[in-house]
Amino acid sequence: MAGTLKKKNKMTVGQAINYLLITLLAFVCLYPFLNVIAYSLSGYNAVLSGRVNFYPIDFNLDAYKQILGKTQIWNSMRTTVYVTVVGTALSLVLTIFASYALSRQDLPGRKFLTGMILFTMYFGGGMIPTFLVVKGVGLFDTLGALFIPQSVNVFNFIVMRTFFRNLPDSLEEAARIDGASYVQVLVKIVLPLSLPIIATIGLFYAVGYWNTYFDALLYIQDPDKYTLQLRLRSLLFGEELNNSNSNLEGMGTQVMTQSLKMATVAVSTIPILVVYPWLQKYFVKGVMIGSVKG
Amino acid sequence: MMRSGTKTQSPYITKKSFRQKVTKVWAYKWLYVMLFPVMAYYIVFKYIPMYGITIAFKDYNVFKGVLESPWCGLKVFQKIMTNKNFWEAIKNTLLLNFTTLIVSFPLTIIVSLMLNEVLSTKFKKITQSILYLPHFISWVVVAGIATNLFSQQGGTINLVLNSIGLPSIPFLSSNGWWIFTYVLCNVWKEIGWGTIIYLAALTGVDESLYEAAYLDGATKFQRLIYITLPSIKSVIVTMLILQISKMMTIGLDAPLLLGNSKVMGVSEVISTYTYRLGIERAKYSDSTAIGLFQSVINIIILLAADKFAKAIGEDGII
Numbered sequence: 001m002a003g004t005l006k007k008k009n010k011m012t013v014g015q016a017i018n019y020l021l022i023t024l025l026a027f028v029c030l031y032p033f034l035n036v037i038a039y040s041l042s043g044y045n046a047v048l049s050g051r052v053n054f055y056p057i058d059f060n061l062d063a064y065k066q067i068l069g070k071t072q073i074w075n076s077m078r079t080t081v082y083v084t085v086v087g088t089a090l091s092l093v094l095t096i097f098a099s100y101a102l103s104r105q106d107l108p109g110r111k112f113l114t115g116m117i118l119f120t121m122y123f124g125g126g127m128i129p130t131f132l133v134v135k136g137v138g139l140f141d142t143l144g145a146l147f148i149p150q151s152v153n154v155f156n157f158i159v160m161r162t163f164f165r166n167l168p169d170s171l172e173e174a175a176r177i178d179g180a181s182y183v184q185v186l187v188k189i190v191l192p193l194s195l196p197i198i199a200t201i202g203l204f205y206a207v208g209y210w211n212t213y214f215d216a217l218l219y220i221q222d223p224d225k226y227t228l229q230l231r232l233r234s235l236l237f238g239e240e241l242n243n244s245n246s247n248l249e250g251m252g253t254q255v256m257t258q259s260l261k262m263a264t265v266a267v268s269t270i271p272i273l274v275v276y277p278w279l280q281k282y283f284v285k286g287v288m289i290g291s292v293k294g
Numbered sequence: 295m296m297r298s299g300t301k302t303q304s305p306y307i308t309k310k311s312f313r314q315k316v317t318k319v320w321a322y323k324w325l326y327v328m329l330f331p332v333m334a335y336y337i338v339f340k341y342i343p344m345y346g347i348t349i350a351f352k353d354y355n356v357f358k359g360v361l362e363s364p365w366c367g368l369k370v371f372q373k374i375m376t377n378k379n380f381w382e383a384i385k386n387t388l389l390l391n392f393t394t395l396i397v398s399f400p401l402t403i404i405v406s407l408m409l410n411e412v413l414s415t416k417f418k419k420i421t422q423s424i425l426y427l428p429h430f431i432s433w434v435v436v437a438g439i440a441t442n443l444f445s446q447q448g449g450t451i452n453l454v455l456n457s458i459g460l461p462s463i464p465f466l467s468s469n470g471w472w473i474f475t476y477v478l479c480n481v482w483k484e485i486g487w488g489t490i491i492y493l494a495a496l497t498g499v500d501e502s503l504y505e506a507a508y509l510d511g512a513t514k515f516q517r518l519i520y521i522t523l524p525s526i527k528s529v530i531v532t533m534l535i536l537q538i539s540k541m542m543t544i545g546l547d548a549p550l551l552l553g554n555s556k557v558m559g560v561s562e563v564i565s566t567y568t569y570r571l572g573i574e575r576a577k578y579s580d581s582t583a584i585g586l587f588q589s590v591i592n593i594i595i596l597l598a599a600d601k602f603a604k605a606i607g608e609d610g611i612i
Contacts (some may be wrong), residue, residue: 009607014414015411018408018411018412019412019417021408021478022405022408022409022412022417022421024419024426025405025421025425026420026421026424028482029424029427029428029482029486030424030427031427031444032440032482033427033437033439035442035443035450036439039442050448050453050457051475052450053367053450053454067480075515094331094332094335095332097328097329097332098328098329098332099328100328101325101327101328101329102329104322104325107322107325108315108318108319108322113329113333116333116341117332117336120336120340120341120591122341122593122596122612123344123587123589123593124340124344124531125340125342125343125344125345125346125347125585126343126568126570126573126581126585126588126589127344127568127569127573127581127585128349128572128573128578128582128585129342129343129344129347129349129360129582129585130339130343130346130583131572131573132343132347132349132360132578133339133342133343134348137338140609147322148339149339150333150339151335152332152335152336155335155348165336166463175343175425175559182322182324182325185590193490195512195544207430209434211430211431211432211433211434211548213432213433213434214546214547214550218573229432229434229435232435232438233434233551235433236437236438236441237437237438237441237551249433258442258448260440261438262438262442265435265439268432268435269431269432269435272430272431273427276422276423276430280423282489283426284426287487287490287491288490288494
């Protein structure tokens with residue numbers, strides 16, 4: 001029995017060390033966040049004299065007040081929320097369509113179409129050819145460039161298709177015999193049973209869109225359309241990064257105080273931190289389904 | 295691709311069977327309607343760019359475009375192959391990937407084993423949540439935090455070192471230390487997330503084996519070596535092969551954001567090089583050629599790794 005062996009073991013020295021090491025590791029994972037929050041909440045002098053470590057000194061909210069007073073940040077926040085919401089919706093719809101249709105074992109042409117999708121996992125045009133296509137279809141410097149060219153992710157497709165395949169066939173068959181169309185089966189039977197996987201995949205997409213910065217770097221020129229990550233990058237590292245000689249060292253202290261930088265980091269990360277605890281178990285589930293070969 | 299159906303079909307393709315086929319396809323019309331936008335997406339944004347690879351063999355001219363630019367054979371390849379920076383980028387890609395693998399691979403397994411030993415479900419849940427968290431943080435944020443912690447002037451770590459009388463360490467500005475910082479950031483970000491797959495495998499280990507070993511007087515360490523590790527061996531091997539097959543692929547975010555002019559000698563990898571060459575200097579053909587070279591190498595490694603995995607009796611990775 002699973003329990004008996006474990007119950008026999010009282011807390012040994014080895015166990016205690018193990019707990020201690022894991023706690024330490026968890027602290028290492030959390031420490032950078034504490035550091036950010038401590039800086040963002042500390043007084044100017046405390047930061048300058050280097051006394052801040054993982055708790056705020058001379059607590060104040062000045063940095064946050066300054067940031068939230070910047071229209072740039074609000075603009076970027078709005079852009080990112082828009083891209084995340086619209087992008088996730090589009091991605092989910094397309095992924096559901098693809099996975100549902102291709103999870104039907106009897107669909108003529110299924111193998112060919114699935115192969116076409118899976119092939120893109122191993123081979124692609126690369127950065128420049130894709131860039132030229134995005135430009136060619138008129139998406140350059142539009143927000144659409146941030147989600148349309150990457151709307152269906154192959155990994156997410158595999159995960160969802162695996163899930164659909166594992167649903168009991170009998171339910172769908174019964175509905176089909178009763179004369180329901182595939183669309184009706186999808187909407188009335190499959191989707192209600194698939195809410196957990198839809199949440200999981202939706203979250204994968206949402207986090208991806210929220211964090212994406214390279215696509216914005218490639219496709220967005222107009223500073224008014226900067227996403228949060230792009231804005232954050234230019235605030236943290238200065239625009240120099242574009243010119244291949246960015247300099248992380250000793251720069252920007254005059255331009256922006258450490259507190260202000262760290263408050264910006266905090267603001268752009270808080271949405272993820274807020275939703276994270278509730279959604280974590282879904283993510284884990286998604287990884288597990290994905291690891292089972294589709 | 296399976297095309298076995300055509301071979302076994304009777305040679306007399308009658309009108310009736312054709313009509314049957316059409317009827318059969320028609321029955322699925324709504325599924326095809328659903329697939330239409332998806333396939334359109336893949337054709338436009340994945341397959342047309344694949345055709346665009348032809349510019350690696352062309353003298354690309356912005357005004358003429360992909361189709362009209364004149365062919366130039368392997369001229370572009372000759373150019374990049376003789377370029378020192380290209381080989382440097384490949385070397386750095388392998389160096390960073392290899393170092394990260396050496397550190398993170400065993401560490402991930404060790405952490406998984408440690409988490410697996412935890413008896414309190416509550417403690418396990420909380421620590422797991424914390425360990426997974428960095429995976430969801432963007433590289434921009436990670437790089438921002440890393441700068442705050444590691445910069446030579448005013449970085450928290452160096453301030454602590456100074457306060458106990460030690461000299462500052464150039465975490466971000468000397469080649470060797472930069473690699474250290476790069477690996478550290480990567481490990482910090484992904485170690486917890488990497489344990490998921492091992493923890494799943496570990497829950498599948500047959501408890502009765504432990505029970506028997508325990509009764510036979512095996513120590514905890516012996517149980518670990520003779521039961522736990524062999525039970526998850528195939529997961530370990532598959533993960534290792536999978537990671538090795540990605541040796542030539544490297545994300546652009548981390549080296550681009552953590553890198554700076556002082557450490558270009560180690561931070562310039564294939565992806566950042568392609569980006570700078572293609573986007574910043576508009577050398578479309580060169581950049582595409584490098585991308586193609588990388589893809590081809592990737593496929594070769596992947597096929598070899600898959601073959602190897604099957605040869606040693608594991609599941610293939612494709």
